[in-house]
Amino acid sequence: EVQLVESGGGLVQPGGSLRLSCAASGFSFSSYAMHWVRQAPGKGLEYVSAISSNGGSTYYANSVKGRFTISRDNSKNTLYLQMGSLRAEDMAVYYCAREDPAPWAFDIWGQGTMVTVSS
Amino acid sequence: QSVLTQPPSVSGAPGQRVTISCTGSSSNIGAGYDVHWYQQLPGTAPKLLIYGNSNRPSGVPDRFSGSKSGTSASLAITGLQAEDEADYCCQSYDSSLSGSVFGGGTKLTVL
Numbered sequence: 001e002v003q004l005v006e007s008g009g010g011l012v013q014p015g016g017s018l019r020l021s022c023a024a025s026g027f028s029f030s031s032y033a034m035h036w037v038r039q040a041p042g043k044g045l046e047y048v049s050a051i052s053s054n055g056g057s058t059y060y061a062n063s064v065k066g067r068f069t070i071s072r073d074n075s076k077n078t079l080y081l082q083m084g085s086l087r088a089e090d091m092a093v094y095y096c097a098r099e100d101p102a103p104w105a106f107d108i109w110g111q112g113t114m115v116t117v118s119s
Numbered sequence: 120q121s122v123l124t125q126p127p128s129v130s131g132a133p134g135q136r137v138t139i140s141c142t143g144s145s146s147n148i149g150a151g152y153d154v155h156w157y158q159q160l161p162g163t164a165p166k167l168l169i170y171g172n173s174n175r176p177s178g179v180p181d182r183f184s185g186s187k188s189g190t191s192a193s194l195a196i197t198g199l200q201a202e203d204e205a206d207y208c209c210q211s212y213d214s215s216l217s218g219s220v221f222g223g224g225t226k227l228t229v230l
Contacts, residue, residue, distance in 0.1 A: 035219070037165075044121065044224040045157070045165065045208055059218050095164055102171040104212050104219045105155040109164040 002026035002108055004096050009113030016086050016117075022079035022096030022110055030054070030074035033099040035106060036081050038092035038115075046092070049081065050099075064090075083115070091117045122147065123209050123222035130228040131199045139194045139225045141209035147220060149190035152212040156185055156194045159206040159224075168207070169194060196227070204229045 008020040022034070036048040049070040050059040058070050069082040079096050093114050097106035124142040131137040141154060148154055154172050157165035167176050169185035172192065184195045192211075196203055209222040 037221075044206075045159075045210075045221040047219040047221060050218070061218060062216070101176070102153055102155070102174075104153070104210070105167060105170040106157075106165075106210075107167045107170075107176060109166070112164055 004098065004108055004110035006094065006096055006110040006113040009094065009115045011116045011118065012086055013119050014087060014117055017082070017084045018086065018115060020081040020083065020094055020096075020113060020115075022081075024077045024079065024098075027098070027108075029072075029077040034072060034079045035097045035099060036070060036079075036094060037097055037106070037109075038090075038094045039112075040089075040092040043092075048094070051079070086115075086117045088117050091115060121223040122213055122216070122220040123211060125207075125209060125222040125225045127223070128226045128228065130230055131196075132230045133199055133201065135199050136195060136197045137199060137227065138196075139207050139209075139227070141192045141194070141211075141222050143190050143192075143211060143213075143220075145190065146215040147190075147211045147213040148187065148192055150214055152214070154185065154187050154192035155210045156183075157208045157210065159208065161205070165208065199229055201229050203227060 051070045067085045093112040095112045096110045098108040100107045156169040158168045159165045172187040173185045208224045213220045
């Protein structure tokens with residue numbers, strides 16, 4: 001079964017750090033660009049970050065640039081999002097997603113992991 | 120304020136046809152970039168509904184269709200069913216941001 005499973009979410013204080021993981025299974029992970037998308041409670045989807053299939057290219061939304069780092073370990077079939085200097089506005093459910101079958105289209109999504117930023 | 124603009128809500132009776140608009144600009148939809156649509160049921164992850172403006176992934180009923188013209192795109196749902204009640208969101212690429220952008224989402228209510 002093609003699947004993405006996120007983990008690593010939780011409660012963190014403002015200014016703190018957290019690392020999210022996304023474990024892929026059922027497909028050739030190293031062949032696909034991967035993305036992170038977030039959704040604040042009661043709000044719409046917000047694009048966060050992208051990484052190419054080999055990890056050589058990355059993209060960040062302006063709202064997280066300089067604070068978040070996307071990476072991947074193709075030997076472990078795992079995508080990561082290192083989040084730092086967290087703010088209240090970063091509080092959201094974070095989804096990882098696979099890019100396919102068209103550029104910037106996301107056909108497989110994880111179940112999401114909640115990040116709560118609060119003192 | 121989302122880069123792509125959608126109506127906050129639409130509604131329709133079972134069996135009817137509804138459309139959801141997605142309005143962009145010359146740096147995204149108007150620049151020729153593809154539009155994708157997602158359906159999100161309450162408490163679940165988004166599901167790809169339409170990709171490349173008008174293509175349906177395997178398993179998506181042909182009651183769902185997409186189109187694009189100029190700086191806008193539309194999602195049409197015919198033969199409305201109770202199970203279609205969900206949030207629908209459009210997505211495209213924006214050259215000025217050099218990344219993906221989403222619409223604010225539209226809540227579909229089946230009356």
